Amino acid sequence: MDLYGLVGFNILVGIGTIALITVGLGVIYGMMKIINLAHGEFMMLGAYATYVATAHGINIWIAMLIIAPVFVGLVGLVVERCLIRFLYGRMIDTMLATWGLSLGLIGLMTSIFGNDPRGVSTPVGSFSIGHYAASLYGVVIIVVAVLALVGLYAMLSMTRYGLIVRATMQNPNMAAALGVAPPTIYMATFALGAGLAGLAGGVLAPISGVSPVMGAAFIAKAFITVLGGGAAIVTGTSLASGLFGFIDTFVSFKSTPVIGEVALLLAAVVMIRILPQGITGRFLRRSL
Amino acid sequence: MSQSTGTRRGFLKLGAALGGTALSTPFIARNALAAEPIKVGCLLDQSGPLGLSGQPMLQATQYAVKVINDQGGLLGRPLQLVVYDTQSSMQLYTQYAQQLALKDKVAVVHGGITSASREAIRPIFDRFKTLYFYNTQYEGGVCDRDIFCTGTTPAQTVSHIVPYALKNWGKKTYIIAADYNYGHITAKWMTKYTREGGGQVLETDFFPLDVTDFSATISKIQQASPDFVLSPLVGANHLGFYRQWAAAGMKSKIPVASSVFGLSNELNSMDASVTDGIISAFGWYPTVPGAGSKSFLDGMTAMFGKGLPMLSELDSASYEGMMFWAEGVKKAGTIDRLPVIKALESGITIDGPSGKATMDPATHHVIHNAYLAKAEKAEWVIQDTYPASPPADTAAVCDLIKNPRMDKQFIVNVD
Numbered sequence: 192m193d194l195y196g197l198v199g200f201n202i203l204v205g206i207g208t209i210a211l212i213t214v215g216l217g218v219i220y221g222m223m224k225i226i227n228l229a230h231g232e233f234m235m236l237g238a239y240a241t242y243v244a245t246a247h248g249i250n251i252w253i254a255m256l257i258i259a260p261v262f263v264g265l266v267g268l269v270v271e272r273c274l275i276r277f278l279y280g281r282m283i284d285t286m287l288a289t290w291g292l293s294l295g296l297i298g299l300m301t302s303i304f305g306n307d308p309r310g311v312s313t314p315v316g317s318f319s320i321g322h323y324a325a326s327l328y329g330v331v332i333i334v335v336a337v338l339a340l341v342g343l344y345a346m347l348s349m350t351r352y353g354l355i356v357r358a359t360m361q362n363p364n365m366a367a368a369l370g371v372a373p374p375t376i377y378m379a380t381f382a383l384g385a386g387l388a389g390l391a392g393g394v395l396a397p398i399s400g401v402s403p404v405m406g407a408a409f410i411a412k413a414f415i416t417v418l419g420g421g422a423a424i425v426t427g428t429s430l431a432s433g434l435f436g437f438i439d440t441f442v443s444f445k446s447t448p449v450i451g452e453v454a455l456l457l458a459a460v461v462m463i464r465i466l467p468q469g470i471t472g473r474f475l476r477r478s479l
Numbered sequence: 480m481s482q483s484t485g486t487r488r489g490f491l492k493l494g495a496a497l498g499g500t501a502l503s504t505p506f507i508a509r510n511a512l513a514a515e516p517i518k519v520g521c522l523l524d525q526s527g528p529l530g531l532s533g534q535p536m537l538q539a540t541q542y543a544v545k546v547i548n549d550q551g552g553l554l555g556r557p558l559q560l561v562v563y564d565t566q567s568s569m570q571l572y573t574q575y576a577q578q579l580a581l582k583d584k585v586a587v588v589h590g591g592i593t594s595a596s597r598e599a600i601r602p603i604f605d606r607f608k609t610l611y612f613y614n615t616q617y618e619g620g621v622c623d624r625d626i627f628c629t630g631t632t633p634a635q636t637v638s639h640i641v642p643y644a645l646k647n648w649g650k651k652t653y654i655i656a657a658d659y660n661y662g663h664i665t666a667k668w669m670t671k672y673t674r675e676g677g678g679q680v681l682e683t684d685f686f687p688l689d690v691t692d693f694s695a696t697i698s699k700i701q702q703a704s705p706d707f708v709l710s711p712l713v714g715a716n717h718l719g720f721y722r723q724w725a726a727a728g729m730k731s732k733i734p735v736a737s738s739v740f741g742l743s744n745e746l747n748s749m750d751a752s753v754t755d756g757i758i759s760a761f762g763w764y765p766t767v768p769g770a771g772s773k774s775f776l777d778g779m780t781a782m783f784g785k786g787l788p789m790l791s792e793l794d795s796a797s798y799e800g801m802m803f804w805a806e807g808v809k810k811a812g813t814i815d816r817l818p819v820i821k822a823l824e825s826g827i828t829i830d831g832p833s834g835k836a837t838m839d840p841a842t843h844h845v846i847h848n849a850y851l852a853k854a855e856k857a858e859w860v861i862q863d864t865y866p867a868s869p870p871a872d873t874a875a876v877c878d879l880i881k882n883p884r885m886d887k888q889f890i891v892n893v894d
Contacts, residue, residue, distance in 0.1 A: 194702055201694045208692065306530035307743070307788065308715040310722065312750040317728025323701045326726035329694070398723050399691040400748075402715045404528055408691045443695035447684050449658065451695065 193321025198444055200320065204329035206436030207336035211394060212409045213416040213432055214339050215387030217424035220417050222360045223380055225275060226286040229293035230413055231406020233385050237263045237392025238401040239300060242309050251314045251397075256335070259393025260386040267385020271378050279377065293406065300403040308402040328398060335394050339387060344425040347479050356380055357479075415459045421469020426478040430470045434458065516559035517552070517814055519544065519801075520579035520609075522590030522600065527567025528688070528714055529592050531743045532793055536614070537562065538783050539794035540589055542775075543801035545782065553808045561585055569599050576600040580607035586814040587804050589614060589797065593713075594661040598888070601626055605886060610816050614800035616742070616761060616792050618664035619844075619870065620889035622877035624820060627843045629800040629836075630792065633668035633738070634872035635849045636760040639865055640736045641672035641709070643758060643851055648734050649706025650678040655696060655720065657713035658685035665711040665738055667893045668872065673709075674893075681705050686717065693720040697727050710737040718745065725753040734758070744788035746857045760851040763795035763833040764859040767850055775832035792833075799831040799845070803838055824880070835867070841878045844870035 212234065219227045227233075237259035244254035274292065278285045315327040347353035356376055359366040363373040391409075399405060416435055420427025438458050443451030466473050521540055524533035544558045552558055561583050563575035572591070579585050580603060587610040591597040597613050604611040604625055611626045619632030644652065654669050656662035662685060670680045681703045684696060700708060712720055721740075724730055736758040746754050765776060775798060779787060806829055808814055810822035824840040836847035849868040852859035876889040 194698075197698050197701070201698050204694055205692070301526065301530075306526065306528075306534070307748050308531070308718055310718075310749040310753070312752065313722065313726040317726065319728075323698070324728040324732065325698075326694075326723065326728070328726050398726065399719050400715060400722060402528075404715070405691075408689045408716055440695050444698055448686055448690050448692075448696065452687075452690075 193323050196320040197323040197325055198441070200325055200329060201444065202437050202440045203333055205440035206433050207329075207333040208395070209412060209416055209432035209436045209439075210336040210340060210428055211332065211391040212388075213413045213420070213428050214336075214343060214424075215384045215389075215391060216413045216417050217420065217428045218343070218384030218387060219381060220414070221420070221422065221424040221427070222356075223279075223377065223384070224282055225278070225381070226282055226289065227384070228286060228290040228410065229270075229296060229406075230289075230388055231408070231410035232293040232296040233263050233267065233388035233406075234392030234395070234409055235300065235401075235403060235406040236266055236296065237389030238311075238396035238399075238405060239304065239309075239392075240389065241393040241396045242311050242401045245311055251311065255311075255393030255396065256390070259396075260390040263389025263392070264382045264386030266389075267382040268378060270385070271381040275381060276374065276377065297403045297406075304403065306403065308400040308405075310400055311396045313397040326398075332394060335390070339390065340425055340429055343387075344479055347425065352379075412455075415456070419459055419462055419469055421466070421471035421473075423471035423475065423478045426475050427469055427471040430475075434462075434470075516557045517554075518561050518583055518585040519558050520583060520585035520588035520590070521560055521562045522565050522572060522575055522579070522588060522596075523562075524567045524592055524596075525564040528716075529567040531715070531788070532592055533565075535788055535790055535794045536592070536797045538779065538787070539790070539797040540801055542779055542782050543798045543805075546778065547801070547805050553805055554812065554814070565590075565596070569596060572596045572599045573603060576603040577607075580604060580609040585609065586808075587612060587819075589800050589804075591615065592793075593659070594618060594664075595659055597621070598660070608816055610804070610819060612800040612804060614793070614796040616738075616796070618661050618668070619872040620664070620876065620891070622842070622873065622879065622889060623886045624843065624879050624883050625816075625886075627800070627803065627823060627838065628870075628873075629803060629845050630796045631760075631762040631847070631849060631868075632844060632870045632872050633665060633672075634870055634874075635762065635847075635865075635868040637665065637668045637738055638672055638871075639760045639849060639851050639863065639868075640738065640758060641669060641678070642676050643760075643863070644707045644709070644734070644736050645673070645676040645678045651681055651705045652678060652707055652709050653681050653700050653703055653705040654683040654709045654711075655700075656683065656685050656711045657717065658687045659713075661713065662686075662711050664890055667891045669709050669711070669738075670893045671891060686712065688714045689716055691716045691719045693723045694727075696720070697723060697729060700733070701729070705733060708733055708735045710735055711739055712737070713739055715743070718749065721745075721749065721753050721757070730756065741789075741852075741854070741859060742791045742793050744791075746854055746859070747789050751854075751857045754854045754857065757854045758851065758862075759854075759859075760849060761792040762847055762849055763792045764850055764852050764861065765790050766852070766859050766861055767833060767848075768861075769834055771830050771834060772832045795832040799829065799833070799836055799847075802829045802831060803827060803836075803845075837867070839870060839874065841880050842870055842873040843879060844873050846870065 240259040240262040359376040420431035442454040616630035656666040807823040811818035828837040849865040851863040
């Protein structure tokens with residue numbers, strides 16, 4: 192019984208982790224149609240921001256929940272102004288440009304901090320489920336993932352900015368005719384997506400470690416989840432991470448992490464075959 | 480200098496040695512070559528995921544070359560390093576290996592970090608008759624007359640870790656290993672030694688190098704509830720295991736021993752609360768006592784400053800590998816491949832950072848001291864010393880004196 196509790200908890204943490212690494216990409220790829228291959232490196236920048244901030248004595252919660260997303264959001268702003276804004280509507284070109292960006296960021300961080308993985312210590316301890324122990328940090332991941340998704344949902348559906356963003360993504364010309372400046376909205380949305388990636392990097396830093404090449408471990412899962420989720424980013428990301436997180440963690444527990452990863456990819460292939468537009472391409476189409 | 484004169488000179492030298500007049504390099508030939516440096520190739524990852532291990536290995540190699548050159552070089556000629564950064568990429572290993580063998584025509588190549596990279600370049604150096612030194616602790620079993628392996632093998636490390644764990648912690652173990660040849664073969668050795676010690680392996684799990692999330696595994700380990708965990712996990716991503724293990728509060732419940740932990744500055748890059756209590760065994764630690772160890776550390780610090788990471792066996796073995804080759808050249812009186820191999824097969828002993836180290840003629844592996852240590856407050860505290868540990872794993876299957884044409888890697892069989 193305790194074991195079911197532990198596995199159940201791990202599945203929730205697995206889902207939370209996937210949701211967290213995906214939500215930023217959901218904004219940039221799902222909404223803006225920018226194939227951001229530098230998503231993993233945005234996470235890496237968030238992790239380094241957390242590392243540097245805590246090394247300078249800043250409280251770790253402030254470092255990963257505020258400094259990391261704000262810093263990477265600002266980086267996203269600069270990237271959008273210097274690179275991405277010339278590439279709207281040219282999906283394949285964005286892929287090439289962001290791939291170059293990701294290599295550049297890895298090289299930049301390597302030359303600043305070196306190759307060695309850095310650590311950020313976990314701010315909370317552990318708790319027990321029966322006679323099994325689990326990390327309390329898993330709770331932090333779940334809570335942050337839920338808050339990020341709920342916050343994004345609330346912002347898109349309830350605020351004026353959210354309405355403008357949705358309108359701009361749907362039809363930029365019409366939005367412009369109604370007095371909105373699409374370039375500004377694009378810029379802000381890209382920064383938002385980058386900031387969410389930074390948040391994910393900051394929150395995952397204590398468990399994955401911080402190194403210039405850490406982004407590669409996340410990027411594939413993030414893209415699969417966004418594609419699996421479909422057009423509605425909040426609902427799609429939640430559903431797809433729920434499905435993939437469950438399959439990955441459960442199969443990993445029953446067999447090995449390799450088989451877990453295989454099962455995840457297999458599920459993704461089957462799902463894309465059945466639902467080429469993602470889950471929300473067929474179900475819950477009017478959701479966000 | 481063309482290849483044929485070199486061989487002729489080596490032949491003359493050999494003839495002279497046989498004639499009983501050792502140390503007689505033809506006077507004229509030596510003068511003619513005095514100015515020309517001996518090229519020494521080096522293939523180590525300076526960037527990418529393995530760069531962290533490769534950078535200090537290259538520094539140790541450069542330090543060894545400096546020590547040799549300060550003493551007047553070899554055969555009156557200075558050494559010149561030819562270094563290529565393999566960038567943690569197998570493709571670059573094969574490309575640069577061919578370049579070193581065919582274009583640069585180096586006398587010897589030192590390098591390779593992962594077993595995968597060694598197996599990628601070993602056939603190339605075999606084919607082009609280039610002497611090759613692999614200076615990394617690895618899974619053992621390579622039996623090939625063209626290669627010398629100066630790092631420790633499971634018989635020198637795992638064979639000490641497992642009995643220590645069985646004696647101090649209990650009989651049941653859970654093995655978590657990296658999913659490539661090193662992890663698979665080392666896991667087999669761990670299984671073998673555990674069974675021989677009367678222990679039981681509950682489960683063995685393998686992880687590709689890009690796995691960062693170990694939560695499912697940590698649950699599985701708890702369910703199996705072993706007395707200790709054995710970990711040949713490799714690389715920066717796998718360090719996540721140790722962090723998540725500590726974060727789940729498991730560190731105080733089930734101890735961990737590893738055959739790789741400590742080779743990449745782990746004690747400095749992770750919090751002491753994560754690393755304290757982890758057991759490992761290597762041929763050298765910075766805390767190993769002795770004059771050789773101290774002079775290596777002092778020399779490295781003097782050459783590269785305080786920015787050095789915590790050095791490990793990879794670095795001491797890189798240094799010792801160069802010194803072994805230098806002794807072989809001195810003894811052979813030439814840099815030609817076959818005479819140097821024969822000289823090294825005469826059982827050369829050097830005084831390295833780890834103490835006395837002897838080249839085992841039959842296996843081309845090194846008999847040297849091994850140490851078992853425990854991480855305490857970001858330092859390796861030596862628990863036990865095993866003087867003159869032989870590479871028994873490889874020696875059991877490999878005899879290059881009897882079968883000089885042997886060219887394979889033996890893999891231990893465990894059902």
